[in-house]
Amino acid sequence: MKIVLEHLTKRYPNRNKKIGGFVVAVDDFNFEIPDGQLIGLLGPSGCGKSTTLNMICGLETPTEGKIYFGDDDVTELPPEKRGVGMVFQSYALYPHLTVRQNIMFPLENLKGAQKLTKEEMERRAQEAAEMVQIERLMDNKPSEMSGGQQQRVAIARALVKRPRVLLLDEPLSNLDARLRLQTREEIRRIQQETKITTVFVTHDQEEAMSISDMIVVMSAGVFQQMGKPQDVYDHPKNLFVAKFLGTPAINVFDGTIRDGKLYLGDDAVMNAGGVEDQDVYVGIRPEGFILDDDGPMHCGLNRVEVMGRDTTVVSTHPSAQSDMIRVIIPSESRTAALENTVNFSLKPFKVHLFDKETEEAIPFLSE
Amino acid sequence: MYKNSAKAWLYLLPALIFLSVFMIYPLFDVMIYSVEEGYNSASQTYFGVGAYNYRYVLRDPYFLQAVKNTFILVIITVPVSTGVALLISLGLNSIQKLRDLFQTIFFLPYVTNTLAVGLVFMILFKKTPYSDGFINLIINAFGGSTIDFIEGPYWAKMFVMCFYTVWVVMPFKILILTSALASVDKDLYKAAKVDGATSFRIFRKITLPMISPMIFYLIITGFIGAFKAYSDEVAIFGTNLNAAGMNTIVGYVYDMLYGDSGGYPSYASAAALILFAIVLTITCINLLASRKTTIS
Numbered sequence: 001m002k003i004v005l006e007h008l009t010k011r012y013p014n015r016n017k018k019i020g021g022f023v024v025a026v027d028d029f030n031f032e033i034p035d036g037q038l039i040g041l042l043g044p045s046g047c048g049k050s051t052t053l054n055m056i057c058g059l060e061t062p063t064e065g066k067i068y069f070g071d072d073d074v075t076e077l078p079p080e081k082r083g084v085g086m087v088f089q090s091y092a093l094y095p096h097l098t099v100r101q102n103i104m105f106p107l108e109n110l111k112g113a114q115k116l117t118k119e120e121m122e123r124r125a126q127e128a129a130e131m132v133q134i135e136r137l138m139d140n141k142p143s144e145m146s147g148g149q150q151q152r153v154a155i156a157r158a159l160v161k162r163p164r165v166l167l168l169d170e171p172l173s174n175l176d177a178r179l180r181l182q183t184r185e186e187i188r189r190i191q192q193e194t195k196i197t198t199v200f201v202t203h204d205q206e207e208a209m210s211i212s213d214m215i216v217v218m219s220a221g222v223f224q225q226m227g228k229p230q231d232v233y234d235h236p237k238n239l240f241v242a243k244f245l246g247t248p249a250i251n252v253f254d255g256t257i258r259d260g261k262l263y264l265g266d267d268a269v270m271n272a273g274g275v276e277d278q279d280v281y282v283g284i285r286p287e288g289f290i291l292d293d294d295g296p297m298h299c300g301l302n303r304v305e306v307m308g309r310d311t312t313v314v315s316t317h318p319s320a321q322s323d324m325i326r327v328i329i330p331s332e333s334r335t336a337a338l339e340n341t342v343n344f345s346l347k348p349f350k351v352h353l354f355d356k357e358t359e360e361a362i363p364f365l366s367e
Numbered sequence: 368m369y370k371n372s373a374k375a376w377l378y379l380l381p382a383l384i385f386l387s388v389f390m391i392y393p394l395f396d397v398m399i400y401s402v403e404e405g406y407n408s409a410s411q412t413y414f415g416v417g418a419y420n421y422r423y424v425l426r427d428p429y430f431l432q433a434v435k436n437t438f439i440l441v442i443i444t445v446p447v448s449t450g451v452a453l454l455i456s457l458g459l460n461s462i463q464k465l466r467d468l469f470q471t472i473f474f475l476p477y478v479t480n481t482l483a484v485g486l487v488f489m490i491l492f493k494k495t496p497y498s499d500g501f502i503n504l505i506i507n508a509f510g511g512s513t514i515d516f517i518e519g520p521y522w523a524k525m526f527v528m529c530f531y532t533v534w535v536v537m538p539f540k541i542l543i544l545t546s547a548l549a550s551v552d553k554d555l556y557k558a559a560k561v562d563g564a565t566s567f568r569i570f571r572k573i574t575l576p577m578i579s580p581m582i583f584y585l586i587i588t589g590f591i592g593a594f595k596a597y598s599d600e601v602a603i604f605g606t607n608l609n610a611a612g613m614n615t616i617v618g619y620v621y622d623m624l625y626g627d628s629g630g631y632p633s634y635a636s637a638a639a640l641i642l643f644a645i646v647l648t649i650t651c652i653n654l655l656a657s658r659k660t661t662i663s
C-alpha cells in the first residue's frame with residue numbers, strides 16, 4: 001500500500017504560553033512512500049518525526065494537507081479504520097495482561113463482519129508470536145521479559161490485525177547496543193517476509209541507513225531529501241544532510257572557487273569545473289582523503305588512531321570549521337614515518353561543495 | 368551482618384518504645400479490662416474473669432443501634448464516595464481548560480476548617496427560627512413538605528450523616544485518583560486507540576486495571592475510616608447520640624467511658640475489641656480480594 005503525503009502540515013499552539021503563537025512541527029510535506037518498502041524517517045530530536053508518524057497513523061489530525069493510502073483519502077479516518085499497526089518507543093504493552101492477551105487485544109476489538117471466533121483469534125495470535133519468535137513466552141507478563149522481548153511483543157501486536165501499514169516510532173531507542181542491532185535485523189526480516197509498507201522513525205542515522213530501502217531526512221519540520229541510503233549519502237542535497245549522515249561526520253571547510261579550481265587557504269586542492277568564482281563550504285568525507293606525500297592538502301598532524309581494519313588520522317587545517325578533522329585510511333598505509341605534518345590528495349566524489357548563502361549543494365566537474 | 372542488625376535495632380528503638388507505650392501496652396490493657404467482670408476503676412477491684420462484658424455489650428440495645436448505624440454508614444458511603452470520586456477524577460482528567468480551577472474547587476473542603484464545614488451543613492439542613500434550611504427550601508419549591516433532618520425521622524438523619532461523610536472524604540479520594548489517572552502511560556491509550564478499542568473498553572480494560580491498586584487502597588482506608596466515625600456525628604447531632612439514635616460504635620465506646628451514663632471501662636473495652644475484630648476481618652477480606660483481582 002503506497003502512502004502519499006500532500007501538503008501535509010501540522011501546527012501546534014506553542015506549549016510555552018508566554019511566547020504564544022504556533023510551533024510548525026511539520027511544514028508542507030509532499031512525498032510518496034512506495035508500496036512494500038521500508039522507509040526510514042530520519043532527523044534530529046524534535047524535528048517533527050513523531051508528529052508525521054502520528055498523522056499517518058491517525059492519532060493526530062493534520063492542520064493542512066492530505067494523506068492517501070493507495071487511492072483512498074484517509075485524512076479524516078480514525079486510526080482503527082486505516083488499517084495501521086503502530087509500535088512505540090516505550091513498547092506501550094498493557095502491563096496487567098499476558099503476552100497472549102496483549103497480542104489478542106486488537107482482535108477482540110473487531111466488530112461486525114470482521115469479528116473473529118475465539119479459536120481464530122488464538123490462531124492469529126500464535127502466528128504473530130511465531131513471526132517474532134516469542135511463542136514460548138505467551139503466558140508471561142511484560143514485566144517478566146527483557147526490553148528486546150517486549151518490543152517483539154509490541155511488533156506482534158501491531159502485526160496481528162494484518163495492517164496495510166506498519167509504523168514504528170524509535171522502536172530501538174530503549175534497548176541496549178547489542179539488542180538494538182539484533183532487533184533491527186529482526187524488523188528488517190519481518191518486513192521482508194510480510195512485505196508490509198513500513199515507516200521507521202529514528203534519530204540514529206546509522207540505524208536508518210542500515211535497514212531502510214529509502215530514507216527521508218528532515219530537519220526542524222522541513223523535508224530535506226529522500227532517496228536510497230547510499231544515494232543520499234553520496235549526493236547530499238544540502239549541508240545539513242551532508243553533516244547529518246555518516247560517522248565520523250563529514251569535515252567542513254571554508255573554501256574558494258577560482259578559475260575552475262578549489263582553494264583551501266592558498267592551496268589549490270582540486271579541480272572544480274563549471275562553477276562560478278565564489279566562496280563555498282567544502283564537505284569532505286573522512287574516507288575521501290588519500291595519504292600522499294606530494295598531495296596538495298597540507299595538514300598539521302595531531303595523532304594517529306589504529307583500530308583494526310581502519311586508521312584514523314586526526315589532524316588540523318586552518319580552513320577547517322572544527323578544531324580537528326578526522327581522516328580514515330586503510331590500516332596498511334604507512335603512517336609510522338609521519339611527523340608534525342601530513343599531506344593528502346582528495347577523492348573528488350567524496351568532496352561536496354555548498355553555497356555559502358543557501359547551503360545547497362553545487363554540482364561541479366572534477367576533471 | 369550481625370553488627371549491622373544491632374545498629375538497625377538501635378535506630379528502631381525510639382519508634383519501638385513509642386509504639387509499645389502508646390499502642391501495644393494499651394491494647395493488652397484493653398484486652399485485660401474486657402474480661403474482668405465488674406471492674407471498678409476507683410477501687411481497682413473486680414469479681415472475676417469471663418465473657419460477661421461481651422455478653423452485656425452484645426445485648427445492649429444502644430450498642431446494637433450503634434452497630435447498625437455504623438454498618439449502614441460504611442456500606443453506603445464507601446462505594447458512593449469512591450464511585451463519585453472516580454467519576455469526577457475521570458472528568459477532571461479529560462478536560463483541558465479550567466482543569467486547575469476545578470481541581471482547586473474540589474480540593475477546598477480538604478483544607479477548610481471543620482467549623483466552617485459544620486456551618487455550611489447548618490445552612491443546608493438545620494431548622495432555625497428563621498429558616499428551615501436550604502435543602503428544605505428546595506423541597507418546598509418542588510411542592511414537598513418540610514423535613515426535619517436533624518431531629519426528624521431516622522432515614523432523614525441517616526441521609527445527612529451519609530451525605531456529610533461522603534462530602535468530607537471526597538477531596539482526598541479525588542486527589543489520589545486524579546494523580547493515579549495522570550500516572551498511566553499515555554502511550555497505552557494511543558496504542559489502544561490504534562488497536563481499535565472503544566472508549567468504554569479502554570476504560571474497563573486499561574484505565575481501571577491500571578488504577579485498581581489505588582482504588583483498593585481507597586476502599587480499605589475508606590472502610591477503616593467509616594468504621595471509626597464519631598466526631599462528625601457529634602458535630603451534627605450533638606453529644607447525646609444515643610438519644611438521637613445516631614450513635615456509632617466508637618461513640619458507644621466513648622459514652623461507656625466518659626458519657627453521662629459512663630464509667631464502665633470494661634464494657635467500653637469489650638465494645639472496642641468487637642470493633643477491632645470487625646475491622647480486622649473486613650480488611651483481610653479486602654486485601655484478599657485485591658490480591659485476587661490484581662493477579663488475574
Ligand SMILES: Nc1ncnc2c1ncn2[C@@H]1O[C@H](COP(=O)(O)OP(=O)(O)O)[C@@H](O)[C@H]1O
Pocket residue numbers: 012013014015023024025043044045046047048049050051052
Ligand atoms: N502536543 C504538542 N503541543 C505543542 N507542541 C508539540 C506537541 N507535540 C509536539 N510538539 C512540538 O513539535 C515539534 C516536533 O515534535 P516531535 O514530532 O515529537 O519531534 P520528534 O519526534 O522528531 O522528536 C517539537 O518542537 C515539539 O516540541
Ligand SMILES: [Mg+2]
Pocket residue numbers: 046049050051170
Ligand atoms: Mg519522537
